[in-house]
Amino acid sequence: MSALTTRQDARDRLWKAFEGALDRLIPPDESVPLKGSRFTDFEDQVENLGRQLLPVALEERAALEGNAEVSNPGCCPFCGSARVYLKKKVTQxxxxxxQGEVVIRKQHARCRSCGGSFSPSGS
Ligand SMILES: [Zn+2]
Structure with a gap:
């Protein structure tokens, strides 16, 4: 079992997403006017920032989990057989x-004994 990313890569991706969202909310260039004029506009803008960042944070956190990717699918959850193999195809x-729509890498396994299909990924 292993993680799908490193802490540094996860932090880098999240940091870049935050910088981009922050630049759209509060552009660093003083000549670029801020958007909106009412408090409800600001609420919408901050809500939008959260919608951009939170899914990225969730994806990266899930990818850091030690069982995000397995090399051995374990036993079949339907019949308990160890005659199980990992399918090559991984879906996302x-x-x-x-927190919004997130894309999670998902492995699939099939049991040779009962023909059942399942996802061995713990996360
Ligand atoms: Zn089975």
């Missing part, structure tokens, strides 16, 4: 989390 389904 979009999941809807409370």
């Amino acid at each position: 389904p979009e999941l809807l989390s409370p």
Whole structure:
């Protein structure tokens, strides 16, 4: 089992996402006017910043988990057989989390005994 990224790569991706979102919220160039004029505009802008950042943070945190990728699928959850193999195809389904849509790498395994399919990824 292993993580899909490193802490440094996860921090770099999240930091870049934050910098981009911050630049759109509060452009560093003083000649670029700030958007909006009412408090509700500011609320919307900050909400939008969160929608941009939170899914990235969630994806990176999940990818750091030690069981994000397995090399051995373990036993079949349906029949308990160890005659299980990992499929080569890895999918990246979009999941809807409370933080927004996130893309998570998902491995798939198949059981030679009962034919059942399952995802061995712990996270
Ligand atoms: Zn099975």
